[in-house]
Amino acid sequence: MKTLRVLSSKPLSDESRQKIENLFKKKLGEEAGFAYEVDSSLLGGIKVIDGSVVYDGSLAGKLEQLKQSLK
């Protein structure tokens, strides 16, 4: 069973964790483990890492995208 890393800027509530786990189980179509970490550099939102695939929903990621679009 694979383990997904979930990063957030602040510790997540149980409700949020449940939503995340339900979503990714549905996406992967299998059971998976989740490892939660706090990373204040995200500023807000979450980032989920599944091996080489990264799902970036963080505010820092959005700001970076915005920065790149201005180049």
Next chain:
Amino acid sequence: MLGLNLFDIIQHILLLLILVFFMKYLMYNPVVKFINKRKETVEQTVKENERLSAEVKEIKENSDKIVEEARKKAETISFEATKEAEARSKEILAEAKKKSDDMIERSKKEIENQKAKLQAEVKEEVGSLAIDIASKVLEREVSAADNKKVIDECLKGWDNN
């Protein structure tokens, strides 16, 4: 009586005839011959002079003709040369104008490119600065409720993909 006798008269007449004979053959004929020869020479000289005059006249006429032809040719050459010089001058001016126009056009394009590049750089700098400021603000200002809202929206988006 006069003292003349026939013998003296005849003698005198004979002497006269002899004198006339000698005068004719020794003096008159050579003189006439000389005069005729001289006349002939003079006539020849006159004819030669006339011939030479005619020749000189012809040469002069030919010479005048040649000079006139040369003058006309020189005029034509000068006219042609002037025309050619004018045409070449126009050509050079047109070429210079075209080069100048091309340079101006290239300069304008260069200026436009530099302007666009500068604008893009400024836009990037300003954008980058704005984002950095936004990052600093978000570091301080994102509440738990806002954060939850962001997470929920994010999850909704991933669910739809």
